Amino acid sequence: MALQPWCGLEVLVTFWPANYESSWTLVNSVSRRGIGLHSGAESEVRLIPFDKPGFHVSWVDSKEPPIPLSLNQVRESQLCTNLLIGNNCLSTVEHLLAALAGCGVNHVHIEVSGNEIPLLDGSAIGWVEAIEEAGYCMVDEHQPNSFPLENSLIFNRGTSVIAATPAERFSLVGIIDFPYGAIGRQNFAINLTPETFVKEIAPARTFGFRDQHERLIASGLIKGGRLDNALVCDGDRWMNPPLRFEDEPVRHKLLDLIGDLAIVGFPKAQVLVYKGSHKLHADLAAALMKNCPESRLCFD
Numbered sequence: 597m598a599l600q601p602w603c604g605l606e607v608l609v610t611f612w613p614a615n616y617e618s619s620w621t622l623v624n625s626v627s628r629r630g631i632g633l634h635s636g637a638e639s640e641v642r643l644i645p646f647d648k649p650g651f652h653v654s655w656v657d658s659k660e661p662p663i664p665l666s667l668n669q670v671r672e673s674q675l676c677t678n679l680l681i682g683n684n685c686l687s688t689v690e691h692l693l694a695a696l697a698g699c700g701v702n703h704v705h706i707e708v709s710g711n712e713i714p715l716l717d718g719s720a721i722g723w724v725e726a727i728e729e730a731g732y733c734m735v736d737e738h739q740p741n742s743f744p745l746e747n748s749l750i751f752n753r754g755t756s757v758i759a760a761t762p763a764e765r766f767s768l769v770g771i772i773d774f775p776y777g778a779i780g781r782q783n784f785a786i787n788l789t790p791e792t793f794v795k796e797i798a799p800a801r802t803f804g805f806r807d808q809h810e811r812l813i814a815s816g817l818i819k820g821g822r823l824d825n826a827l828v829c830d831g832d833r834w835m836n837p838p839l840r841f842e843d844e845p846v847r848h849k850l851l852d853l854i855g856d857l858a859i860v861g862f863p864k865a866q867v868l869v870y871k872g873s874h875k876l877h878a879d880l881a882a883a884l885m886k887n888c889p890e891s892r893l894c895f896d
Contacts, residue, residue: 597653598775603718607888609854612699612790612791612794613699613700613732613789613790613810614789614790614791615700615742615765615789615790616634616699616700616740616741616742616766616789616790616861616862617740617741617742618734618740619649619702619703619734619735619741620700620701620702620703620732620733620734620738621645621646621647621701621702621703621704621733621735622643622644622645622701622704622727622730622731622732622733623645623731623732624645624729624730624731624732625642625643625644625645625730625789626641626643626726626729626730627640627641627643628640628641628714628716628722628723628728629641629714630713630714630715630716630722630725631714631715631820631825632687632688632710632711632712632713632714632820633676633688633704633711633715633718633802633818633821633825633826634675634676634687634688634712634816634817634818634819634820634821635711635712635819635820636820637710637712637733638657638713638714639708639709639710639712639713639714640708640710640714641692641706641707641708641709641713641714641754641773642656642707642708643696643704643705643706643707643726643727643730644704644705644706644707645703645704645705645730645733645749646662646704646705647703647735647861648703649666649702649703650702650703650859651664651665651696651702651704651706651736651858651859652664652665652703652704652705652706653679653681653686653707653708654705654706654707654708655707655708655709656685656707656708656709657709660682660820662705662706662707663681663824665679665681665693665859665868666859667859667860667878667881667882667885668809669681670859670878670881671685673687673874675688675812675817675818675874676688676689676690676874677690677852677856677874677878680783683772684711685711686708686711686712686713686880687711688712688713688715689711689713689855690851690852690855690856690874691713691715691716691720691723691802691852691855691858692706692720692723692855693855693858693859694720694797694798694851694852694854694855694858695720695723695724695726695798696723696727696858697741697854697855697857697861697862698720698724698790698793698794698797698798698854698858699724699727699790699793699794700732700741700749700790701732701750702740702741702861703735708835709776709840710779710845711824715802715820715825715826716825717801717824718801718802718825718826718827718850719798719799719801719802719840719851720797720798720799720851720855721798721799722840723798724798724859728766734766734787738741741861741862742765742766742860742861742862742863742864743861743863743888744762744812744863744864744888745760745761745762745763745863745864745865745887745888746762746887746888747762747763747887748760748762749782749880749883749887751876751879751880751883752876753873753875753879754874755870755871756869756870756871756872756873756876757862757868757869757870757871757876758867758868758869758870758872758876758877758879758880759867760863760865760866760867760868760869760880760884761865761866761868762864763849763864763865763866764864765787765788765864766787766788766862766864766865766867767785767786767787767788767865767866767867768785768786768788768828768850768853768854768862768866768867768868768869769783769784769785769866769867769868769869769895770782770783770784770785770846770847770849770853770868770869770872771846771868771869771870771871772845772846772849772871772872773870773871774829774845775830776805776831776832777821777830777831777832777833778830778831778833778834779803779845780787780834782843782845782846783843784843784846784847784850785804786850787830788854788862792877793854796846796847797847797850797851797854798851799840799841800840800841800844800847800848800850800851801825801826801827801829801840801844801848802825802826802827802847802848803826803828803829803844803845803848804818804821804827804828804829805828805829805830806827806828806829806830806831806835807825807830807831809828815844823835824836825837827839827842827844827845838865839895849869849872850869852872852874852877853867853869853872853877856874856877856878857880857881858889860881860885861884863884863888889890
């Protein structure tokens with residue numbers, strides 16, 4: 597496979613990077629097509645090698661240059677992360693961004709054909725497979741995906757809490773507590789690297805609840821939700837077992853957190869989240885951008 601001339605060291609790897617201390621893009625373009633969780637509409641995403649740091653988005657029917665993602669594009673939404681990019685809205689970006697950042701890719705052009713990222717199987721593993729298919733290329737410009745955190749940060753929304761404490765590397769602790777017997781209270785901790793992300797987090801699928809289905813449909817949400825792209829909890833049981841992990845729900849919550857932090861990068865910190873939400877994740881991301889000038893993926 598031919599490497600782009602701007603690929604710096606021109607190193608093609610078939611393994612995952614050891615950490616988040618280097619900069620990587622893709623060797624070849626790769627695409628995936630599927631339906632969106634909330635819109636139910638089909639769309640396609642093409643991941644393209646790029647020589648500028650960060651995640652840059654364009655639409656196939658637009659002549660405008662790719663626009664870099666930044667926190668000021670995040671809009672409040674229910675059950676997913678939405679971005680207002682120029683005059684376009686792009687929904688449910690968290691799984692794709694988690695896959696890119698989690699695998700260590702931090703220079704990429706994302707070309708989309710619709711207004712919602714395809715859900716694929718409800719996890720990030722389909723995007724990981726796409727990245728692996730495209731191949732890695734090290735970028736000469738040193739723009740690591742990780743940056744130091746000087747002081748502890750903590751935020752809450754009601755009974756939900758998120759806290760970041762300075763550490764030597766990026767690690768996560770997730771805790772969830774649901775009044776459904778099939779889930780209950782779960783916790784999971786991980787020292788995040790591209791390899792551990794791929795093995796322990798990326799396969800975890802999104803989940804929902806049977807008793808909330810009609811209300812969400814009436815609200816115009818989850819039109820694309822199916823038993824083959826989301827786990828569905830029905831009280832004390834799952835409607836579509838088996839689970840990929842015994843604690844798959846809490847792992848998926850950490851997947852969402854990784855995707856919501858991807859725009860600013862990963863702090864060298866232990867991040868603990870109890871009953872997380874996209875809004876709570878955004879609180880931490882904004883504080884990281886404000887307090888850590890080395891969080892280089894954000895272009896506000």
